[in-house]
Amino acid sequence: MPAYRLEKDTSEFTGINVFGIRMRHELFDQWLRNKATVQEVMANLAAANFDPEFYASHELEIISMFNSQKGLNVVPAKKVWWQKLIKSS
């Protein structure tokens, strides 16, 4: 369960503890610069995963834990298989 800092009023994303999952620096850089909301980061967590192929992914668990703790309803952004194939994340 990544720790995150949720600014009470703005929901602005300010940092994340990734717990051993390698994350894309580029994407987080973009999120931080654009003052993305925590909900947006959570929904797109899978796109930020930099682990090698065939590694176990934990994004769904993280998001459902986040939802249950915060009483929110973040839906993970889904990609169909052909989008995974032709669009880089």
Next chain:
Amino acid sequence: MKSLRQTGLIVFLISLSIFSAVNFTGRFLLTDEILKTKLSDTEYANLKNNFASEVLNKEYSSSWSMASEIIAVYDKKNQEFINAKEWDKVMYTPSKDIAFKLVRASANGWITENKLLLFLLTFGLGIIGSLMFILSELKIHPVAGIKNNGIFQNASTNRGWIGIVTFIFLTGFYILLYFYPYALINSAMITDPVKHLFNPNENASQWFLYGFMYCVVMLVMGIKMIIKYRHNNYQIVRTTVVVFFQLIFAFLLIEILPLFNLPARDLKSAWPLDYTFLFEWNVQELIAAGHFGKFVFVWGIILSLVIIPVMVYFFGKRWYCSWVCGCGGLAETLGDPYRHLSNKKLWAWKLERWLVHGVLVFAILMTIFTGYVTWQIIKNPGSEITDRIFGISVYDFRAAYGFLIGSIFAGVIGTGFYPVFGNRTWCRFGCPLAAYMGIIQRFKSRFRITTNGGQCISCGNCSAYCEQGIDVRAYAQKVRILSDHHV
């Protein structure tokens, strides 16, 4: 556990010694009966008198000594025909093949009577010893993760004396296999019990021995690889798949297809790595082999011209080099302990590009030339054909490629030099298919090896252990993707 590991090593070395030593013993007796059944009618008529006076009914104590005399007789007789300009009598079967089949059939004595026992003492003991050595690692280093401790202090992995001995052994094995196969007749006979599982009426050739050894080595060293990288799901899946391709496509299918009168072809071997694809005997055999033969021919073209580029576009050339290819499979299993020995210097990379693209050009020229000759033969069978261009015979051109690239570069240097140059020597410097895929990947591929922003701490592990000799760190420090070829 340390003692189990050492015992395993000793057991393995004993099996390897038996495997090598059997070739210095044996009893070989050539009879007229063998000559009659093994030689063609013309060969028999040409050679029987000479064999009768020199080799026949004489007992030899090693395959090498008998083969040398057979070759001497054969070459002398052929030279006589050439001198007398009796071109219709000159024999074109390579002398090493004549020697191999005659000596193979002449073998008798304790080795022929104890093949199964010897199989268990060599392959059986070898596998058990290796597994003791490999599996004890799980107890010695119980925590998953890469441990390269002391790899540059170990004589087997730092080009020390063990490495040099391994290098001489491997290189010697490849030289014998390609150029003096009759020296390995007893080793080949040991694999007869396995060959007979497929076809009780056929004995193991040197290529069966090689193919079987290849599979055993990849399986056993694949287990070592999986244990070493058990923290990494990518490597576990990859190693399993590449071993699977070797076992099924390069070994089992090759043995099983002929049982149904189908041509034995490795369906994953793609031109230009498979440089014999347009040779007239290959095309003729495939055309003659009905629907399956034609399928194999069309499949070969589709594989090289459609599947490979498309797959490289999506996944990079690794999909072939480390997931499918037999050469890569051996390099990533048997060769994995030597991965850090690959040269990362800038001059090695410059040499690599000259060599690998040079081989690709060589392969393409040879294929166009031989394809033209094959096309003439298929189109107008029996008529006069042009097999010379600029005074060079297509057969000499092919033979030069087969000798320099197919045997010396891919086999002797590619595998024999693992303990000296690292495990991807052939793949980096010589493989024309890698060159072809490299060009596609360079200009048209979604796949790039990338660094992750500022994650690099310049530890140098990536460069040190890159088996392909890429100076990964140099790119990482500049935060560049690895196709920007400007270090």
